[in-house]
């Protein structure tokens with residue numbers, strides 16, 4: 075008898091959005107609470123009597139921490155004075171993660187490209203001290219059961235296709251990596267409440283600083299504000315970066331299952347209302363992300379554990395092809411996390427840049443969400459380093475535009491692919507399914523195409539999928 | 542990156558000048574020299590719309606050896622407010638800035654034996670930015686650690702530069718003065734590096750100006766000069782495109798006839814005891830909207846020289 079484990083986490087994918095500027099013109103985005111006295115900066119990290127930082131990272135989630143780590147490990151950026159603003163107690167507690175703890179249902183598929191960047195800044199060794207699972211095979215199959223594709227790391231001369239790591243492990247590793255770096259960072263354990271661009275004189279529209287007000291009433295100045303505060307980004311809201319777009323509604327359930335044997339293959343299957351994905355997370359555990367429409371999810375929300383387990387199992391096997399024998403393990407209260415999924419782009423304004431979910435959130439399909447965010451973080455830190463090399467002001471919009479132009483095409487392509495997948499597999503048109511199945515069968519045999527798909531999913535390629 | 546071929550060509554070309562460094566009267570190439578001295582008044586192409594009114598020699602400047610060219614200065618004073626408007630008349634300088642700074646950074650790191658991977662490689666070095674305008678170049682140099690003195694002949698520029706520099710604690714230490722290179726020479730000031738970017742084409746007497754730059758360079762120091770070539774391509778791109786087609790620059794900003802060719806620049810620097818070590822061109826790619834360093838010096842170019850010990 076199977077038992078439900080951990081938590082089922084749902085989230086709404088109800089809007090596919092593209093960011094739109096409400097305010098145009100790079101200079102001086104006017105934000106709430108602007109304060110008109112102009113103070114003269116001194117050289118000791120204070121501006122007037124408020125602390126002044128080079129970079130203020132709002133949101134110390136995985137992506138924000140990756141940016142901090144990356145800045146701490148580059149010779150050109152490691153002298154920067156960085157503020158990290160986040161009320162998440164994990165940033166201060168430094169508590170350790172026990173290996174015996176049951177796996178957390180929130181996991182990420184880390185691509186080889188992200189792994190390489192983590193290794194470069196010395197964060198990967200901390201990940202390896204915790205539970206993690208490399209996988210070298212990926213099987214994606216259509217819900218008709220007629221077609222499936224198997225990807226193998228060997229096809230692209232790689233050892234692994236990726237590694238599945240719990241989010242808390244990634245976060246903790248980045249934090250350890252940052253603590254062991256010789257870096258001037260200050261953690262403000264509060265939330266950002268408002269943001270204002272310091273008024274600039276008429277002759278110098280580019281010289282202003284950003285003033286941040288925190289939930290504890292304190293304020294600080296920064297030359298550059300990075301919004302890594304997730305999909306409901308306050309930075310994005312305060313900077314007037316709007317998200318509009320077309321909508322579709324979906325929810326997903328996330329839970330952990332246990333296998334009888336070790337599994338090194340990531341599975342993905344397309345069901346009528348969305349895909350179900352199974353990711354090995356080590357110690358015979360796997361993580362399931364099951365996407366469905368809101369009706370189904372509310373039905374399942376009210377289901378008993380036993381019925382829910384049956385549903386998961388039938389979604390997983392249902393007699394279509396081989397799959398790992400899974401057994402749902404452990405037990406804990408259901409918790410349904412609802413998150414809006416928005417797609418927006420990496421827009422930049424004078425002194426403000428968005429990275430990670432603040433800039434774009436995508437369907438968890440293919441595990442690209444956090445990898446796109448890490449890609450943003452590393453790209454932004456590279457652009458900052460290049461700016462420092464030529465003595466630029468790091469909040470200068472012309473510099474930030476380089477980040478924007480580097481990330482936008484990459485992220486929009488990935489979004490379009492994921493959106494395409496999503497649309498193609500969430501509508502049930504009888505005969506079309508056969509065609510889709512055939513297309514997948516095709517992908518199975520056309521190896522250059524397949525190689526393209528794998529390298530894109532593993533974060534190595536920048537070109538559109540079918541180029 | 543740097544036109545080695547060109548440099549060898551230049552060296553051979555200018556070698557005679559080395560021998561007559563201090564006695565220009567006996568220069569073995571009098572024809573070329575004559576051309577150098579007189580071309581401002583006679584060398585303008587007939588068809589040039591920008592050069593239709595050749596600058597009359599400012600009489601007062603002839604004896605006092607002043608580098609000031611009043612007509613040129615008035616043009617800059619008129620647009621001083623726009624120095625920091627990245628989309629304004631100084632847009633080309635803003636866009637070109639990262640590229641020229643990359644060249645300056647790498648040459649000067651090599652020259653002074655500094656680590657190019659560190660954030661402030663010029664810590665402890667004194668630089669002067671001659672004709673600094675609003676400080677577009679001075680500020681990045683200060684962020685790279687240099688102790689910067691910025692001078693410009695236009696008072697208004699200095700006000701704008703100071704206001705802007707005060708917005709960042711690192712740049713607020715820049716020492717701005719409304720003065721000229723020759724006045725600093727009189728005060729016997731010396732700097733590790735002397736930079737005059739996009740200035741020489743606006744001064745009254747380029748040869749005298751170079752002598753002042755040389756006098757400001759301490760022995761073993763470096764001198765960097767950038768300008769626009771007097772080539773047909775430069776005429777087409779810098780003047781027609783920038784001033785007339787793209788309207789980046791107000792019409793009449795440049796006087797084609799007062800541009801120097803790389804050969805001429807090397808020669809007058811040579812006579813001022815500066816030997817040019819490297820020269821590079823900046824080329825604009827209209828597709829990406831970016832400048833890059835190249836060995837094509839036919840339009841915009843920069844020369845890096847060292848002060849020969851006397």
Ligand SMILES: Cc1cc2nc3c(=O)[nH]c(=O)nc-3n(C[C@H](O)[C@H](O)[C@H](O)COP(=O)(O)OP(=O)(O)OC[C@H]3O[C@@H](n4cnc5c(N)ncnc54)[C@H](O)[C@@H]3O)c2cc1C
Pocket residue numbers: 083084085132133134135136137138159160161162180181182183264265266267302303304305307308328363411413429430431432438440441442443444445447
């Ligand atoms: C259920 C679920 C499953 C997912 N599965 C996968 C997967 O399998 N693979 C994958 O790659 N991606 C997955 N994703 C996406 C991935 O989790 C996100 O892309 C990633 O967490 C983004 O990180 P982030 O740092 O940008 O944002 P977050 O992780 O959301 O971090 C934001 C941080 O900002 C802080 N914050 C928020 N507001 C403020 C404020 N006003 N002031 C200060 N701080 C603030 C928060 O405390 C938080 O620490 C999944 C997402 C969800 C919701």
Ligand SMILES: C[S@@+](CC[C@H](N)C(=O)[O-])C[C@H]1O[C@@H](n2cnc3c(N)ncnc32)[C@H](O)[C@@H]1O
Pocket residue numbers: 608609610613614617634671672673674675676677678692693694695698720721722737738739740743744745
């Ligand atoms: C094209 S701008 C270049 C500004 C700056 N060097 C840069 O590259 O960003 C030329 C500047 O030289 C100044 N200038 C012109 N003749 C000068 C002289 N003889 N002495 C000092 N400055 C002069 C002008 O006022 C103007 O600011």
